[in-house]
Amino acid sequence: MPRKFWASVVDPVMEAMCNFDFDGRKLNVRENRAFQGKEALTRFVHENYPEIGCANAIEFKKFYMDEWTGEPNQDDLAPMRGLIKCAAAAAERALS
Known part of the structure; x- marks a missing residue:
């Protein structure tokens, strides 16, 4: 990903995910x-549309489901x- 174009979007998304409280x-x-x-x-996308895409x-690690059966942990x-x-x-927010 060309960071010079997209860091201002990707970094806040990553920060939001890092700070999200997933049940403790x-x-x-x-x-x-x-x-x-x-x-x-x-x-x-990054090679052909670096400034617009x-x-x-x-x-995700499959901690929220049984990877073998596909059954989600409710x-x-x-x-x-x-x-x-x-x-x-x-x-x-980052794109607006």
Whole structure:
């Protein structure tokens, strides 16, 4: 991601996610962690539209679900929705 164009958006989103209280837990939020197979779209956007497109792949450790069965932990669904709303609101503020 070309940070000179997008740090003002990405940094507040990451900060909001770091500070989000996930039922007494804090999440480990990091940037530039490569996950195989997830980088083709982001690379395409950043190489072809560096000043108008910012693509971020957000990966979550599957602590909120049983990774083998796909069954969510019902107690974690509401906080996950809250986290995503919080991150979206931070992006919206940064872009306005």
